[in-house]
Amino acid sequence: MRPPPGSLIDYRAGTLQALMLMNGRTMADVTGPGQSKLLLAIDAPYMKDEDRVDALFLATLARRPDKDESAACLAAMSENTDAKKRNQALSNILWALLNSTEFTFNQ
Numbered sequence: 001m002r003p004p005p006g007s008l009i010d011y012r013a014g015t016l017q018a019l020m021l022m023n024g025r026t027m028a029d030v031t032g033p034g035q036s037k038l039l040l041a042i043d044a045p046y047m048k049d050e051d052r053v054d055a056l057f058l059a060t061l062a063r064r065p066d067k068d069e070s071a072a073c074l075a076a077m078s079e080n081t082d083a084k085k086r087n088q089a090l091s092n093i094l095w096a097l098l099n100s101t102e103f104t105f106n107q
Contacts, residue, residue, distance in 0.1 A: 021099055031095040033087040039094065043087070049077050052090060060097040061106060 021027055029035050038059055042052045053073045057065045065073065073093050080086045097103060 027095065027098065031091050031098065033084075033091045036091065036094065039087065039090055042090070049074055053077075053093070056090070056094055056097060060094070061100070061102055 031039075033039060038056070042055045047055075050070070053070055054064055056073075057063060057069070076093065077086055077089045080089050
């Protein structure tokens with residue numbers, strides 16, 4: 001058994017893996033507004049939007065968002081006053097975090 005050729009920090013996943021991460025059934029289950037256990041957990045009425053964004057970052061990237069990331073996420077959430085659309089915005093944020101380069105390299 002020897003390691004694959006190339007640098008250890010090179011991304012070696014193929015097109016099929018990338019497509020599965022972006023559009024696969026597993027990703028839909030993990031990020032779906034009515035299906036994701038993480039999204040259901042942070043939908044608690046006592047949590048503020050800032051807490052929800054922090055929870056998503058901590059759960060996916062094991063760190064808190066920086067000022068710019070937090071502002072972008074909060075702006076996306078504030079555009080939607082309807083509860084269903086806000087849940088979809090949280091789902092989109094989670095999807096983006098799971099498909100980020102940082103998540104791929106950390107995991």
